[in-house]
Amino acid sequence: xxxxxxxxxxxxxxxxxxxxxxxxxxxxxxxxxxxxxxxxxxxxxxxxxxxxxxxxxxxxxxxxxxxxxxxxxxxxxxxxxxxxxxxxxxxxxxxxxxxxxxxxxxxxxxxxxxxxxxxxxxxxxxxxxxxxxxxxxxxxxxxxxxxxxxxxxxxxxxxxxxxxxxxxxxxxxxxxxxxxxxxxxxxxxxxxxxxxxxxxxxxxxxxxxxxxxxxxxxxxxxxxxxxxxxxxxxxxxxxxxxxxxxxxxxxxxxxxxxxxxxxxxxxxxxxxxxxxxxxxxxxxxxxxxxxxxxxxxxxxxxxxxxxxxxxxxxxxxxxxxxxxxxxxxxxxxxxxxxxxxxxxxxxxxxxxxxxxxxxxxxxxxxxxxxxxxxxxxxxxxxxxxxxxxxxxxxxxxxxxxxxxxxxxxxxxxxxxxxxxxxx
Numbered sequence: 001x002x003x004x005x006x007x008x009x010x011x012x013x014x015x016x017x018x019x020x021x022x023x024x025x026x027x028x029x030x031x032x033x034x035x036x037x038x039x040x041x042x043x044x045x046x047x048x049x050x051x052x053x054x055x056x057x058x059x060x061x062x063x064x065x066x067x068x069x070x071x072x073x074x075x076x077x078x079x080x081x082x083x084x085x086x087x088x089x090x091x092x093x094x095x096x097x098x099x100x101x102x103x104x105x106x107x108x109x110x111x112x113x114x115x116x117x118x119x120x121x122x123x124x125x126x127x128x129x130x131x132x133x134x135x136x137x138x139x140x141x142x143x144x145x146x147x148x149x150x151x152x153x154x155x156x157x158x159x160x161x162x163x164x165x166x167x168x169x170x171x172x173x174x175x176x177x178x179x180x181x182x183x184x185x186x187x188x189x190x191x192x193x194x195x196x197x198x199x200x201x202x203x204x205x206x207x208x209x210x211x212x213x214x215x216x217x218x219x220x221x222x223x224x225x226x227x228x229x230x231x232x233x234x235x236x237x238x239x240x241x242x243x244x245x246x247x248x249x250x251x252x253x254x255x256x257x258x259x260x261x262x263x264x265x266x267x268x269x270x271x272x273x274x275x276x277x278x279x280x281x282x283x284x285x286x287x288x289x290x291x292x293x294x295x296x297x298x299x300x301x302x303x304x305x306x307x308x309x310x311x312x313x314x315x316x317x318x319x320x321x322x323x324x325x326x327x328x329x330x331x332x333x334x335x336x337x338x339x340x341x342x343x344x345x346x347x348x349x350x351x352x353x354x355x356x357x358x359x360x361x362x363x364x365x366x367x368x369x370x371x372x373x374x375x376x377x378x379x380x381x382x383x384x385x386x387x388x389x390x391x392x393x394x395x396x397x398x399x400x401x402x403x404x405x406x407x408x409x410x411x412x413x414x415x416x417x418x419x420x421x422x423x
Contacts (some may be wrong), residue, residue: 035060035118035125036068041052045129047104048136054088056232057114058096063125064117070099073110073131101131106164109133135164137215144229149317150236152203157232159213165226169216172198175209200232205265208234208252238264238313238320249329256298258324260311263292268313268320270294279309298326299301335370 039056047053070078070087080086086097090372101108108131115126129373141160148155161168166306172179172193179191179198192199196215200207211232217224232301251255270290272279281287284299298305311322340351354370375384407415 018159034127035063036114036116036127038114038127038129043129044221046132046134046219046222049104049133050136051100051104052105054098054100055112056090056096056098057127058094059116060118062118062223064122065095065173068097068114068116068186070097071115073112096130100137104131104133105132106135112268117303121218134217134219134224135162135166137161137163137168137217137224139213139215139226139228142228142230143214145231145233147209147233147235148200148203150203150205150234153201155200155203155207155234156234157198157213157230158201159215159228159230160196160216161196161213161226161228163215163217166219168196170195171214173212173214176212184286188328203234205236207236208232225423233265235265235315236315237317238262238268238315240311240313240322244311244322245324247325250298250300251329252300252302254300256305258298258309258311258326259293259297260296260313260322260324261293261315262311262320262322264313264315264317264320265293266302266315266319268315269313271312273310273312274307274365295336300326303328 015237023259031341037058037060039058045053045055050078057068057070059068070076072085078085082087083211084102086100088100099112099114109131111128113126113128115124117123118125139159139161142158146157159170161170170193172191179193189201192201196213198211199212211230213228213230215226215228239262239362241263244260244262246355248256251345260270260272262270270292272287279285279296280286284301286297288295288297294311296309296311300306306321306326306328308325311324313320318400336355338353340353352372369388371386371388373380373381373386375383392416
């Protein structure tokens with residue numbers, strides 16, 4: 001079944017190619033009345049290993065169509081109608097027989113001949129071409145991912161290209177841009193290209209990216225260019241992101257959240273310490289995440305929970321630590337709020353003006369958000385919805401209130417959120 005399927009696909013491919021080339025094969029043109037002629041008409045034809053091709057032997061009016069055949073370089077008739085090397089007979093005009101070679105190999109090289117008998121004397125007629133096969137460029141042995149280390153004097157990217165002992169020329173690109181100054185330490189001393197070896201000096205994280213090695217091969221018959229993309233990764237020790245702050249605040253009886261974010265290559269694992277003690281999940285501590293990002297949640301039951309906690313990040317290149325101090329913070333002061341009249345565009349809309357002292361906005365415990373709860377006359381505060389807003393004035397239309405609006409500021413619960421604590 002597989003063989004039949006392959007034969008079907010091969011014939012479909014040949015038929016498609018014939019439709020593309022039949023215009024070149026006019027029997028009244030290009031062969032000067034020859035009994036046989038081939039398309040493509042080149043006496044020497046060259047391909048790379050792994051490529052597929054076909055050559056059509058077209059028949060003149062005076063030939064013996066029953067005796068026409070292709071012969072391989074050993075002189076043996078090619079009669080198979082399927083397989084890697086086979087023939088396919090055309091029944092349309094101009095009539096011909098195709099030699100089909102799939103995934104050409106080095107051993108296929110040589111002289112191929114189409115022959116038959118022609119004329120009243122049944123003389124032998126033939127037409128031939130010589131097949132040249134060149135080893136395709138391969139990158140066996142070239143690693144798709146190669147690495148260097150930040151701070152190293154140099155890193156080397158290797159492109160192991162081979163074309164069966166033929167000389168190759170190389171060029172390099174980084175993220176689609178050419179790396180120039182071949183065979184010298186150009187580019188301000190950053191790169192040095194020596195054929196299939198690219199050296200990167202003074203390795204930085206910005207050197208990471210997709211490097212493309214292009215290998216060029218030229219022969220008497222053809223030119224081949226093959227490309228290989230190599231991902232270059234720069235490894236570096238863990239370092240902490242700006243989102244990891246030096247201090248956090250919480251009140252006794254609240255839940256303190258201490259986040260820690262670290263980057264590195266490979267991505268670092270994260271552990272928590274207090275002093276020399278490793279912290280693990282228990283009744284008063286929970287830890288969320290341990291790779292790249294982690295949050296230490298502390299149930300602050302008394303003042304003994306205040307102090308310094310250490311975020312310990314580590315990868316294959318070593319550890320880094322960040323000390324984060326948990327301090328006591330007071331509850332935010334309620335802001336001043338008033339209803340702005342008569343700027344009420346709808347009956348179920350109320351416009352509030354909220355103010356807060358600048359002193360409370362310019363320190364480590366700055367208020368950055370207000371939460372406003374609202375309810376209908378029939379509602380309760382336990383089930384009342386809420387919204388959060390920034391410090392400036394705003395207009396909000398609570399769509400759940402229908403025609404029953406909150407009427408006085410006294411009915412509002414005003415909560416301000418500190419940047420480093422709870423509501």
